[in-house]
Amino acid sequence: MSTQQITIGGIPVDVEFKDIKNVHLSVYPPTGRVRIAAPARMNLDTIRLYAIAKLDWIKKQQTKLQSQQRETPREYLDRESHYVWGRRYLLKIKEEDTVPTVELKHSQMVLTVRSEAGRVKREDVVASWYREQLRIAMSPLIAKWETLIGVKVNRIYVQRMKTKWGSCNPHSRSIRLNSELAKKSSECLEYVIVHELVHLLEPTHNNRFVSLMDGFLPQWRHLRDELNRMPLSHQDWEY
Numbered sequence: 001m002s003t004q005q006i007t008i009g010g011i012p013v014d015v016e017f018k019d020i021k022n023v024h025l026s027v028y029p030p031t032g033r034v035r036i037a038a039p040a041r042m043n044l045d046t047i048r049l050y051a052i053a054k055l056d057w058i059k060k061q062q063t064k065l066q067s068q069q070r071e072t073p074r075e076y077l078d079r080e081s082h083y084v085w086g087r088r089y090l091l092k093i094k095e096e097d098t099v100p101t102v103e104l105k106h107s108q109m110v111l112t113v114r115s116e117a118g119r120v121k122r123e124d125v126v127a128s129w130y131r132e133q134l135r136i137a138m139s140p141l142i143a144k145w146e147t148l149i150g151v152k153v154n155r156i157y158v159q160r161m162k163t164k165w166g167s168c169n170p171h172s173r174s175i176r177l178n179s180e181l182a183k184k185s186s187e188c189l190e191y192v193i194v195h196e197l198v199h200l201l202e203p204t205h206n207n208r209f210v211s212l213m214d215g216f217l218p219q220w221r222h223l224r225d226e227l228n229r230m231p232l233s234h235q236d237w238e239y
Contacts, residue, residue, distance in 0.1 A: 004044065008051045011058060015047055022206050023047070025054055032062030065228075076122035082109050084133070086185035093122075102129035130182040131158050137186060138177060141193050149216060151200040165227065166192045168199035175199075184227055191223035 004015045013034045024037040038047050051058075074080060080091045089109040096112050102125065103110045113122055135158055146152055155174040161167070167176045175196040181189045194217045202209040213220045 002040075006044065006048055006051065008048065009055050009059075011055075011062075013051055015044070017042070020204055022204070023050055024205055025051075025058075027058055027061035027065065032058075032065045034058055034062075074123065076111070076119050076126070082126070083183040084109065085137075085182065086188070100125040102126055127160065127179065131160075131179045134158050134177060134179050134182040134189070137182070137189060138193060141190050142197070145190075145194055145197050145216075149194070149197050149201065151197055153197070153200070166196045168196040168203075170200055170203045173200060187223055188227040191217065191220055191227065194220065 002017045004017075006013050006015060011034060013036055015036045015038060017040045018037050020037060020039055023039070023042070026035045026037075027033070028035065034051075036047060036051060074082070076091065076093075078091060078093050082089050082091055084104060089104060089107055092108045092110045094110060094112040095115040095117075097114055098112065100114070100117070100121075101110075101112045103112075109126075111122060111126060113125060117125075138156070138158070142153060142156065151173075153173055153175055155172070157174065157176040158179050159176060160180065161176065161178040165178045165181060168174070175193075177189075177192065177196075181192060195213070198209060198212050198216065202212060217223070
């Protein structure tokens with residue numbers, strides 16, 4: 001795979017030449033970075049003309065992404081907002097000489113830590129709790145959709161990913177899920193799971209992939225838009 005960059009209407013566009021048959025255009029949050037994946041032998045001038053034809057669409061997507069609501073960096077202090085499955089909770093810190101825990105009580109996320117635990121430790125405890133919540137929620141969804149789609153996953157990884165909500169390796173038949181999905185709605189998690197499982201049938205985002213998504217999850221575009229409308233972490237995610 002080789003990469004070049006072109007500029008269209010003052011907008012830099014990363015061009016990746018890959019072993020694929022069709023051109024794929026993507027605009028990624030949060031800044032609206034533009035990437036084109038193109039067949040390895042396609043002429044750069046042809047790609048430039050394609051990008052020019054899509055310029056209005058690119059600008060609209062960038063405007064939408066750059067105006068999206070974003071969280072401020074979390075400090076892990078009392079009454080700070082945190083999201084769990086799309087719902088907002090206020091953090092309550094309890095200092096006790098015991099094993100750290102996180103518990104949801106009504107509209108509060110109760111974080112129990114030792115008195116000497118600073119921001120980093122508190123963040124680690126909450127991050128670990130989010131990963132566990134995602135593992136619990138994903139298991140029945142993956143079992144359900146493996147059967148419906150007719151695929152089988154060999155390995156599932158849950159981790160904090162810096163650039164994507166999920167990813168799939170069709171060769172090893174493994175998928176990765178961003179632990180930040182535990183902050184979004186359960187419907188958004190289901191969409192991402194279906195998206196990645198469908199990649200086991202079709203690795204690219206070509207017309208066949210879209211057709212499969214339409215068949216298995218007709219409302220997937222709505223769920224994708226819902227995922228992108230929700231507050232983003234202060235870090236940079238894309239999907």
